[in-house]
Amino acid sequence: MNVRDKRIVIFGGTSGIGLATTSMLSEMNAKHIYSISRNPEKSLLSNSNIELVKMDVLDESKLVSFFEKIGRYDILINAATGGERAIGPFMKMDLEGYRNSFKKLWGYTNSVRYGLQNLSKNGCVVLVSGSPARKCKPGQIALASVGGAVEAFSKSIASEIMPIRINVVSPGIIDTPMVPLEGSEREEFYKKVTKENLIPRAGKAEEVAQAILFAIQNDFITGTTIDVDGGWLNS
Numbered sequence: 001m002n003v004r005d006k007r008i009v010i011f012g013g014t015s016g017i018g019l020a021t022t023s024m025l026s027e028m029n030a031k032h033i034y035s036i037s038r039n040p041e042k043s044l045l046s047n048s049n050i051e052l053v054k055m056d057v058l059d060e061s062k063l064v065s066f067f068e069k070i071g072r073y074d075i076l077i078n079a080a081t082g083g084e085r086a087i088g089p090f091m092k093m094d095l096e097g098y099r100n101s102f103k104k105l106w107g108y109t110n111s112v113r114y115g116l117q118n119l120s121k122n123g124c125v126v127l128v129s130g131s132p133a134r135k136c137k138p139g140q141i142a143l144a145s146v147g148g149a150v151e152a153f154s155k156s157i158a159s160e161i162m163p164i165r166i167n168v169v170s171p172g173i174i175d176t177p178m179v180p181l182e183g184s185e186r187e188e189f190y191k192k193v194t195k196e197n198l199i200p201r202a203g204k205a206e207e208v209a210q211a212i213l214f215a216i217q218n219d220f221i222t223g224t225t226i227d228v229d230g231g232w233l234n235s
């Protein structure tokens with residue numbers, strides 16, 4: 001699919017991977033991009049084909065009215081984190097924190113359930129999982145469980161929603177505002193957590209956005225996952 005002149009909905013489009021994707025789609029002359037998050041005023045992009053929308057992807061009634069209001073569109077992307085992520089060993093984890101990590105999955109499934117009514121039959125969906133889904137390191141059980149569920153969801157629903165295509169992009173460690181550290185502390189963190197990867201550095205949001213664009217543009221893929229992880233799975 002050529003993104004030129006397409007109408008696009010992107011959840012989490014105001015920061016990190018979603019922001020980089022919004023920026024690329026805008027430069028490629030998408031007709032209209034609804035870039036959605038809870039605090040869209042934080043976005044630095046103000047191109048004329050981008051409309052910032054303030055909405056929580058977990059708010060089902062707002063989602064229903066939003067999709068009714070916008071009518072027919074072509075591409076649905078969800079890169080929203082959904083809420084807090086629980087990190088640490090499962091046996092010591094606050095179970096409420098573990099359960100809350102699934103807000104990302106509920107946000108994704110909400111957007112697919114309510115967003116597909118008006119998605120063009122030639123349209124496509126892209127969701128974002130994460131490397132722990134298929135190679136979990138100690139302390140990543142919540143990330144692995146949620147990412148695994150996102151990938152299973154996409155793979156399973158692909159045959160139900162055809163000819164609409166759905167794919168997942170799975171990032172490794174990517175330098176985005178999701179990690180709140182600053183300065184040398186931030187540098188040390190990324191150095192430490194990527195040192196065993198085949199490409200020992202944090203990825204850039206743009207490198208993941210390129211894979212999201214590939215999933216949109218390649219009309220011969222559906223129900224699959226594209227890894228952009230610096231060799232995490234092979235390390």
Ligand SMILES: NC(=O)c1ccc[n+]([C@@H]2O[C@H](COP(=O)([O-])OP(=O)(O)OC[C@H]3O[C@@H](n4cnc5c(N)ncnc54)[C@H](OP(=O)(O)O)[C@@H]3O)[C@@H](O)[C@H]2O)c1
Pocket residue numbers: 011012013014015016017018036037038039040055056057058079080081082083104107128129130131170171172173174175176177178
């Ligand atoms: N960065 C990494 O290393 C990494 C690795 C693996 C997977 N991922 C996945 O990649 C995706 C993007 O992450 P990122 O690094 O780009 O994170 P980010 O920079 O923190 O961006 C997340 C975006 O999601 C929005 N958002 C979060 N909860 C929302 C909600 N309930 N409703 C609407 N919007 C919501 C945020 O805006 P508001 O907070 O203003 O709502 C923000 O725009 C996530 O699914 C993440 O799990 C990231």
